Amino acid sequence: MNKKLPIRCPSCESFLKVKQLQCDKCETEVSGLYSLPIISQLSIDDQKFILDFAKASGSLKIMAQNMNLSYPTVRNKLDEIINSINTLETNED
Amino acid sequence: MKINYLYAPFTRIAGLKSLLIGLIGLFITAYLAFLTGTHLNGLLNLDFAKDADFVFYLLENLINWVSISVFLFLSGLLLSKSRIRIIDIFGTSVLSRLPLIIAPLIRSFPFLQSFVFQSWKMYLIIVFYLVSVIWTIILLFNGFRISCNLKNERLIISFIISILFSEIVTRMVIYLLIFKT
Numbered sequence: 001m002n003k004k005l006p007i008r009c010p011s012c013e014s015f016l017k018v019k020q021l022q023c024d025k026c027e028t029e030v031s032g033l034y035s036l037p038i039i040s041q042l043s044i045d046d047q048k049f050i051l052d053f054a055k056a057s058g059s060l061k062i063m064a065q066n067m068n069l070s071y072p073t074v075r076n077k078l079d080e081i082i083n084s085i086n087t088l089e090t091n092e093d
Numbered sequence: 094m095k096i097n098y099l100y101a102p103f104t105r106i107a108g109l110k111s112l113l114i115g116l117i118g119l120f121i122t123a124y125l126a127f128l129t130g131t132h133l134n135g136l137l138n139l140d141f142a143k144d145a146d147f148v149f150y151l152l153e154n155l156i157n158w159v160s161i162s163v164f165l166f167l168s169g170l171l172l173s174k175s176r177i178r179i180i181d182i183f184g185t186s187v188l189s190r191l192p193l194i195i196a197p198l199i200r201s202f203p204f205l206q207s208f209v210f211q212s213w214k215m216y217l218i219i220v221f222y223l224v225s226v227i228w229t230i231i232l233l234f235n236g237f238r239i240s241c242n243l244k245n246e247r248l249i250i251s252f253i254i255s256i257l258f259s260e261i262v263t264r265m266v267i268y269l270l271i272f273k274t
Contacts, residue, residue, distance in 0.1 A: 070107035072181045076242045079175050 007041050015041060015091075038088050046081050053078070100228070101235045106188065107181045111236075115187030118194065119158060123151040125197035129206065133193055135263045136161070136229065136256065139222050141200075153267060154190070160262045161233065162186045164255035169241035172251055177241050185236025192232070195225040230256070 009016055018034040039047060056062040064074045103111070126133055127150040130143030134153045166182045199205055199221050208214035237243070237252055 068105065070103055070105055070111075070181075070239070071178070072107050072239050072242070073104045075175060076239065079242055 004044070005036075005040060007036060035092065038085055038092070041088050042081065042084060046084065049077060049081060100231045101239075102188070102232075103185050103236045103239045107236075107240065108178065108184050109180060110184070111188040112180060112184035115184060115190060118191045119154050119187055120151070122190065122194040122197060123147070123154045125194065125201060126150045126154070129197045129200035131197040131200050133157070133196070134267045135260050136226060137260055138264070139196060139219070149270075152270065154193075156266050156270075157259070157263045158183075158187050158190060160259040160266070161256065164259045164262075165233075165237050165241070165252070168251035168255045169237070169243070172247050173241040173243055175242040181240035182237070185240050186233055189229050189232035189236050192225040192228040196222040 007016055008014065015036070018036060019031065021030045021034075022028070039050065042050070052066065053063055056066065060071055060074050060078065064071045067074060098105075106114070122133070124147065125131070127145075127147040130141055132138075132140035132142060132150070132153060134140060135157055162183045165186060166177075166179055169177045169182060196218060200218060205214055205218060208218075233256070234252055237255075238248055241248075243251065
């Protein structure tokens with residue numbers, strides 16, 4: 001089963017932070033309070049879009065072909081993601 | 094992604110593809126308009142007269158399409174934060190004109206080729222024409238929305254202004270053309 005990384009608090013809807021990290025091999029544990037990277041705070045669909053976009057060498061034309069959508073539809077999706085990233089960055093500051 | 098091809102095909106079709114399909118549709122519409130004497134001189138104007146060559150009927154359609162596209166493109170340039178492409182605006186707006194084929198098409202039926210002024214036949218053609226215009230406007234709106242990535246009041250107001258200005262320009266250019274010939 002693919003477990004989904006929870007990014008928002010189920011109680012107050014604030015962004016969650018990472019408290020503990022563990023090495024799978026030697027079981028060393030690191031404790032602290034770390035923010036999730038911005039890309040992890042995006043929706044799963046948006047994360048997938050960014051990965052596909054990188055694989056398509058940043059070409060919206062190739063993305064449009066792969067997704068079987070028109071160029072402006074794909075560009076609008078990218079603009080939406082850029083807006084989400086800008087909002088997240090502003091919230092972090 | 095759910096796509097409605099009847100009124101929002103531009104999620105899948107835009108750019109060169111829509112330009113080519115739309116241009117073929119525009120030529121067929123103009124040819125049927127020539128055969129049946131149906132003047133589509135503007136988006137909101139319909140006249141009946143077999144009084145010109147095919148080129149004139151073609152020019153009426155071309156002038157209206159170019160004028161709408163230019164105004165929509167200017168609105169997009171002014172208001173959109175996205176990097177818009179001119180080919181998307183011209184492509185989606187020419188494809189949006191496909192429903193306009195309805196009026197000349199139904200006039201090609203023998204019983205609708207001639208009619209008395211203010212008769213039921215005339216009103217029937219007008220009803221079909223109005224349906225085709227509403228359909229075209231919905232398509233134009235969706236094409237503009239996707240091509241320019243505009244939303245809310247910016248989208249609605251700029252669309253209405255663009256259509257109104259393009260109608261004025263279309264009429265002016267067509268009248269100039271009539272007076273020159």
